[in-house]
Amino acid sequence: MSSRRLDSTIATEDEVKDLILELQALLSTEVDRSRTTKVLEEICNHIKKLQKEVDNLSKKICGLLGPPDTSSNVDFAEVLKLVMEL
Amino acid sequence: MESAISNPDFNLEDEELKRTKRRKTETRDPESDPKPETIKWRSESEQRNYSTKLVEALRQVRRNSSSSSSPSSAKLVGRHREIRDAANRVLAVSAKGKTRWSRAILTSRLSSKLAHNNNNYNNTKHKKGANRVGAKVTGCSRLSRPEKKRLPPVQRKVKVLSRLVPGCRKVSLPNLLEETTDYIAALEMQVRAMTKITEILTGAPVNRFASS
Numbered sequence: 001m002s003s004r005r006l007d008s009t010i011a012t013e014d015e016v017k018d019l020i021l022e023l024q025a026l027l028s029t030e031v032d033r034s035r036t037t038k039v040l041e042e043i044c045n046h047i048k049k050l051q052k053e054v055d056n057l058s059k060k061i062c063g064l065l066g067p068p069d070t071s072s073n074v075d076f077a078e079v080l081k082l083v084m085e086l
Numbered sequence: 087m088e089s090a091i092s093n094p095d096f097n098l099e100d101e102e103l104k105r106t107k108r109r110k111t112e113t114r115d116p117e118s119d120p121k122p123e124t125i126k127w128r129s130e131s132e133q134r135n136y137s138t139k140l141v142e143a144l145r146q147v148r149r150n151s152s153s154s155s156s157p158s159s160a161k162l163v164g165r166h167r168e169i170r171d172a173a174n175r176v177l178a179v180s181a182k183g184k185t186r187w188s189r190a191i192l193t194s195r196l197s198s199k200l201a202h203n204n205n206n207y208n209n210t211k212h213k214k215g216a217n218r219v220g221a222k223v224t225g226c227s228r229l230s231r232p233e234k235k236r237l238p239p240v241q242r243k244v245k246v247l248s249r250l251v252p253g254c255r256k257v258s259l260p261n262l263l264e265e266t267t268d269y270i271a272a273l274e275m276q277v278r279a280m281t282k283i284t285e286i287l288t289g290a291p292v293n294r295f296a297s298s
Contacts (some may be wrong), residue, residue, distance in 0.1 A: 040243035
């Protein structure tokens, strides 16, 4: 089912699910401690990565929204319309 | 009873299935599919909902910034934090109070807001950690306490994880893993939504005197 991955980056969301399932199994048996710590570390790193990405995206959006003066007026109605289209 | 098996319109079998499924989730089988609340983070409608609410919140942030009178350079730096906090708040709202991490984000914002109002623009250093989703809590407890025996590596990593997921420092291990699963799924959606919004903002802004 969940094979031991060689690299430590989580690419898909299914991998996250598999990792957590693996972690649950590992934690219940308490046999393979090194693997447990490795999986825990991967999950932690993944969360940190996601949080950092959110932070970076916030900075980008901040720059794109621009200073709140009238010269760079973002048309929010337009943005909302495009968001709904997806 | 034979007719139940051969007759496809007879829904006794369906009832049996439903009952088995319900029983399965009630006994919390770890091999079962993730909870429906976690699955919903992957749906497009959920992302669209979130994006809409976030854009409205961004509009609000922008309006609030234009009325304040702090210098522009400080404003820009502070504003990205406002945007990130708004993004997290909207994410927590979308969770509809079903998870611990989402409730923690909302209550910590409330308490820090009340403190802010009481202190009259005190300082920008945040008090408790749940609001600063992006920052790691540095070990001030480590400095004040004398050197103690380190925990085994597994326990240490579990502690790190519990600090990363908001509001989960003292929850049991199985609950922590459940919260982690949901939190990660929500974060992935947040990244997808904000990326899309960034793309839209890169292409779409129009110089109109439209009401912002």
